[in-house]
Amino acid sequence: xxxxxxxxxxxENENYPDNQISVFEFMDNIIFDLKKSGKNRTSETYQSTSNxxxxxxxxxxxxxxxxxxxxxxxxxSYLKDNGICLNSSSFYMRTFRAIYNKAVNxxxxxxxxxxxxxxxxxxxxxxxxxxxxxxxxIKSIDLSSDSSLDFARNMFLFSFYTRGMSFVDxxxxxxxxxxxxxxxxxxxxxxxxxxxxxxxxxQDIVDKYDTSxxxxxxxxxxxxxxxxxxxxxxxxSQKVNYxxxxxxxxxxxxxxxxxxxxRHSWASIAKGKNIPISVISxxxxxxxxxxxxxxxxxxxxxxxxxxNSMIIKLL
Numbered sequence: 007x008x009x010x011x012x013x014x015x016x017x018e019n020e021n022y023p024d025n026q027i028s029v030f031e032f033m034d035n036i037i038f039d040l041k042k043s044g045k046n047r048t049s050e051t052y053q054s055t056s057n058x059x060x061x062x063x064x065x066x067x068x069x070x071x072x073x074x075x076x077x078x079x080x081x082x083s084y085l086k087d088n089g090i091c092l093n094s095s096s097f098y099m100r101t102f103r104a105i106y107n108k109a110v111n112x113x114x115x116x117x118x119x120x121x122x123x124x125x126x127x128x129x130x131x132x133x134x135x136x137x138x139x140x141x142x143x144i145k146s147i148d149l150s151s152d153s154s155l156d157f158a159r160n161m162f163l164f165s166f167y168t169r170g171m172s173f174v175d176x177x178x179x180x181x182x183x184x185x186x187x188x189x190x191x192x193x194x195x196x197x198x199x200x201x202x203x204x205x206x207x208x209q210d211i212v213d214k215y216d217t218s219x220x221x222x223x224x225x226x227x228x229x230x231x232x233x234x235x236x237x238x239x240x241x242x243s244q245k246v247n248y249x250x251x252x253x254x255x256x257x258x259x260x261x262x263x264x265x266x267x268x269r270h271s272w273a274s275i276a277k278g279k280n281i282p283i284s285v286i287s288x289x290x291x292x293x294x295x296x297x298x299x300x301x302x303x304x305x306x307x308x309x310x311x312x313x314n315s316m317i318i319k320l321l
Contacts, residue, residue: 030067055101070115135274158249170269177226177239203311
């Protein structure tokens with residue numbers, strides 16, 4: 007029996023011989039089910055891994071019986087030869103291993119541990135933060151002749167001003183989230199609610215763009231556009247990071263400039279100003295172990311806002 011891509015993927019107690027559903031088909035079904043259940047982030051992770059492995063195979067499908075340690079080692083070599091860094095390669099391997107383990111659970115194949123000889127750890131990453139002086143340079147550079155670079159710079163600064171708010175949270179900010187000088191939002195990643203005191207520099211960026219016909223605070227998502235809002239956010243994220251990379255090259259940064267750098271830099275600068283780690287963690291909306299969460303719950307939000315104001319005034 008072959009599972010249709012439009013049907014629900016395998017059920018836990020069913021047996022499907024490995025010659026009746028291919029690796030590509032199984033991947034596609036898993037991704038289809040994730041999307042159907044609203045798990046968009048996970049589906050995108052699985053999709054990127056599937057796309058990568060299909061490129062390695064030149065779109066030539068295979069059975070689970072053919073999926074062995076030698077092939078996975080060859081896939082790892084392929085990634086390295088194509089300039090994929092160790093952490094990204096490990097990311098693909100861990101995701102593919104999760105897919106493979108699902109196939110084992112669905113009795114599509116016996117566990118052969120094909121990933122035992124490839125790297126699936128997390129290597130020490132390069133420094134992602136930039137100095138306060140670099141933030142000043144990014145803020146002061148004249149980008150009036152390039153609206154795309156200017157927009158990317160403004161989104162970067164808005165993230166920095168708002169304690170390293172992630173781009174996805176920025177994209178979905180609504181005007182109703184700003185009341186009486188306080189911006190409140192739920193992190194889409196952790197569902198944690200955060201409150202940020204509204205500062206003039208934040209308003210200055212908002213005032214640069216006409217969003218009078220939009221429910222959103224920033225011009226990232228157009229609610230009147232026919233394109234799905236999540237697709238709009240993803241496209242905007244790619245475009246902003248592309249132009250931030252160009253901006254970083256223009257000012258001779260050693261490492262790539264991305265939206266994540268704003269978040270990491272805020273935390274690093276705060277740490278350099280001897281702000282307690284507990285305050286920084288709460289400012290970023292990190293989810294921690296239970297004991298840490300209990301401790302963090304006692305922090306006065308005014309301490310966080312005062313920390314943010316202090317950092318902004320340093321620019």
